Amino acid sequence: MKTVYVDNNATTQIADEVREAMLPFLTELWGNPSSMHVFGGQIKKYVETAREQVAELIGAADPQEITFTSCGSESNNLAIRGGAEAMDKPPHVITSKVEHAAVSGPCHYLEDRGFRLTKLGVDKLGRLDVETLQREVKAGRSLTSIMWANNETGMIFPVGLIGEMVHEFGGIFHADAVQAVGKIPMNVSELPIDMLSLSGHKIHAPKGVGALYIRRGTKVKPLILGGHQERGRRAGTENVPYIVGLGVACNLASKHMDEENVRVKAMRDRLEAGLLKSCHGARLNGAPAERLPNTSNISFDYIEGEAILLMLDDKGICASTGSACASGSLEPSHVLRAMQVEGMSVHGSIRFSLSTYNTEADIDAILIELPKIVQRLRELSPFVS
Amino acid sequence: MWDYTDKVNEHFRNPHNVGKVEDPSGVGEVGSLACGDALKLMFKLDDEGRISEAKFQTFGCASAIASSSALTDMILGKTLKEAEEITNKDIADYLGGLPKQKVHCSVMGREALEAAIYNYRTGEKWDKALEGEVVCHCFGVTDKEIEKVVRENHVTTVEQLTDACKAGGGCGNCIPQLEAIITRMNADDVPSEEKPMTNLQKIHLIEDVIDREIRPALRQDGGDLELVDVAGDTVKVRFRGACAGCVVSQVTLKDVVEARLKDNVSQNIIVEEVK
Numbered sequence: 001m002k003t004v005y006v007d008n009n010a011t012t013q014i015a016d017e018v019r020e021a022m023l024p025f026l027t028e029l030w031g032n033p034s035s036m037h038v039f040g041g042q043i044k045k046y047v048e049t050a051r052e053q054v055a056e057l058i059g060a061a062d063p064q065e066i067t068f069t070s071c072g073s074e075s076n077n078l079a080i081r082g083g084a085e086a087m088d089k090p091p092h093v094i095t096s097k098v099e100h101a102a103v104s105g106p107c108h109y110l111e112d113r114g115f116r117l118t119k120l121g122v123d124k125l126g127r128l129d130v131e132t133l134q135r136e137v138k139a140g141r142s143l144t145s146i147m148w149a150n151n152e153t154g155m156i157f158p159v160g161l162i163g164e165m166v167h168e169f170g171g172i173f174h175a176d177a178v179q180a181v182g183k184i185p186m187n188v189s190e191l192p193i194d195m196l197s198l199s200g201h202k203i204h205a206p207k208g209v210g211a212l213y214i215r216r217g218t219k220v221k222p223l224i225l226g227g228h229q230e231r232g233r234r235a236g237t238e239n240v241p242y243i244v245g246l247g248v249a250c251n252l253a254s255k256h257m258d259e260e261n262v263r264v265k266a267m268r269d270r271l272e273a274g275l276l277k278s279c280h281g282a283r284l285n286g287a288p289a290e291r292l293p294n295t296s297n298i299s300f301d302y303i304e305g306e307a308i309l310l311m312l313d314d315k316g317i318c319a320s321t322g323s324a325c326a327s328g329s330l331e332p333s334h335v336l337r338a339m340q341v342e343g344m345s346v347h348g349s350i351r352f353s354l355s356t357y358n359t360e361a362d363i364d365a366i367l368i369e370l371p372k373i374v375q376r377l378r379e380l381s382p383f384v385s
Numbered sequence: 386m387w388d389y390t391d392k393v394n395e396h397f398r399n400p401h402n403v404g405k406v407e408d409p410s411g412v413g414e415v416g417s418l419a420c421g422d423a424l425k426l427m428f429k430l431d432d433e434g435r436i437s438e439a440k441f442q443t444f445g446c447a448s449a450i451a452s453s454s455a456l457t458d459m460i461l462g463k464t465l466k467e468a469e470e471i472t473n474k475d476i477a478d479y480l481g482g483l484p485k486q487k488v489h490c491s492v493m494g495r496e497a498l499e500a501a502i503y504n505y506r507t508g509e510k511w512d513k514a515l516e517g518e519v520v521c522h523c524f525g526v527t528d529k530e531i532e533k534v535v536r537e538n539h540v541t542t543v544e545q546l547t548d549a550c551k552a553g554g555g556c557g558n559c560i561p562q563l564e565a566i567i568t569r570m571n572a573d574d575v576p577s578e579e580k581p582m583t584n585l586q587k588i589h590l591i592e593d594v595i596d597r598e599i600r601p602a603l604r605q606d607g608g609d610l611e612l613v614d615v616a617g618d619t620v621k622v623r624f625r626g627a628c629a630g631c632v633v634s635q636v637t638l639k640d641v642v643e644a645r646l647k648d649n650v651s652q653n654i655i656v657e658e659v660k
Contacts, residue, residue, distance in 0.1 A: 127642030304421065306446035310397065324421045325487075329523070330547070330554030332421065334516055343419035380450060381427035382442035383418060 003317040004362045009353035013142040015204040021248040025241035040144035048123040050247025057250040072199030073102035075212035079174040080106040086219035126155040139317030142171035148180035152335040153286035154295025163192025182253035194342040205249035209242035233335040265293035274367040294354040299345035303377040311373040326341040386615035396451035413500030426497040448487040456494040523555025535570040618653040
């Protein structure tokens with residue numbers, strides 16, 4: 001059975017080019033980039049090349065604005081905790097109700113330590129409540145952390161507008177762009193963004209590497225102390241093979257993103273239209289035109305997501321769900337709850353997230369199998385007569 | 386990824402007894418769309434008073450569907466008196482066990498059975514509210530249900546209770562009430578000589594544990610502490626000697642003092658430092 005992998009917002013396949021580029025650093029080129037001798041010291045230039053490749057993809061003015069980390073979560077922690085603690089006075093921390101735990105976690109950490117925390121809501125289509133933001137930013141200097149795109153629905157937030165509001169009152173704006181990087185074009189040097197997080201394994205590099213863009217002049221207190229690496233912002237010997245891999249992944253995205261997005265979006269749209277047509281009681285979560293090109297979140301009324309997911313899995317189809325039962329918590333997805341998705345739909349949401357490695361045959365397979373599964377589970381449901 | 390047993394997988398993928406019973410003797414409906422799972426159980430009795438037909442419809446995850454399927458298999462051929470003996474643990478055992486976060490699926494099965502039997506006996510639709518007062522409003526769980534779950538599953542913590550019947554898994558406002566019920570139920574269980582301590586007994590025990598277990602450890606590092614006050618489960622202490630100015634005294638407070646008191650006096654103890 002062929003695996004149909006449509007869970008790319010969770011993690012992605014490592015690109016062949018990325019793996020090939022990493023291998024020399026797992027074999028002969030194992031030196032320490034901080035060494036004085038040539039054997040080690042020569043490695044430094046590869047790290048710097050990777051830094052340039054990351055900077056190019058996101059449009060950073062200077063590669064030195066890129067700090068390598070171990071993952072997107074570390075980037076978010078460094079930006080939020082390190083950013084807040086480096087400000088002269090404890091800032092007003094502003095975030096949203098639909099953030100990834102790697103953002104809400106450090107925000108709550110700050111709240112527990114006496115920082116004022118405000119969480120912005122979203123409307124029923126998942127659009128951020130910027131009116132409340134406009135009011136809240138006036139209440140003193142803020143550290144505002146809002147995701148560029150939502151991992152569950154793919155909703156894209158207006159980071160330019162958010163950054164302007166935050167900057168008008170002297171605040172700092174961090175964008176968690178883990179889901180946006182490599183999926184939509186961006187140019188941070190021209191946007192009012194002070195810090196931006198990204199993760200390697202969401203863009204076909206391996207797990208275990210991420211980066212934080214820190215605009216020149218933005219102060220951040222390091223989380224990991226004890227070394228001069230990354231200009232003192234992140235101590236620890238560089239994870240050279242993975243940094244090289246991240247660089248190549250960024251380079252691939254810079255080169256191919258535009259054309260691949262057209263193809264991926266066409267597949268996503270076909271999948272979505274097909275499911276909404278063939279499955280009665282299927283509804284789209286999110287505002288159709290304001291989403292990442294690869295993500296589709298659909299609720300199937302009166303049935304439960306984990307059951308759908310396991311039956312898809314039997315057919316080799318890998319997706320994910322915002323259902324409570326699948327996560328082990330009792331509450332369904334905080335994102336769908338923030339969007340006030342109704343009770344009959346909130347437990348039956350399935351997220352499909354595509355990548356450049358998906359094919360039209362994958363879409364065909366889902367369009368054949370999923371309507372049958374929905375039908376089967378509806379037959380079991382007491383709410384469908 | 387859940388570690389479901391083969392039996393759960395089998396009952397989920399090929400559930401037995403799905404559907405409706407024509408002209409049923411009893412119907413039980415529990416759960417709701419908002420809660421994320423719901424079960425409708427129907428049965429029919431034969432002339433000898435045995436369950437000759439049992440069918441279900443379930444909205445829920447794999448283990449909810451499997452628990453429902455298992456339940457219908459288990460009650461077939463039983464008299465109502467025999468069926469009433471089935472506990473949620475029996476359903477879970479029948480399936481070779483359930484992940485702990487999924488125990489509530491088996492509880493839903495047992496509740497549906499109760500509701501269906503109630504319906505047969507009274508002709509009325511079973512309503513949770515008849516069975517006591519709702520404590521957890523997020524998931525509509527009553528005090529009577531909680532007591533039953535605590536008893537049948539030997540629940541000692543709120544976490545176990547939440548796994549078993551969802552109570553406390555939403556906003557968390559009811560957690561103090563849940564703790565009180567668990568404490569009361571467990572206190573009822575223990576022999577009379579182990580009834581809850583009086584405050585005076587508690588203070589004596591705390592002093593004893595400090596003397597025996599805590600003070601000797603602190604003294605090794607040149608430190609000491611004194612008991613300042615005991616108010617309910619909150620124990621106030623003051624560090625002395627080397628502990629007083631120690632940078633890791635907060636760690637000592639939680640990892641040594643509080644941990645020992647929790648082990649020896651009560652899990653609910655909270656230790657606070659008085660400067």
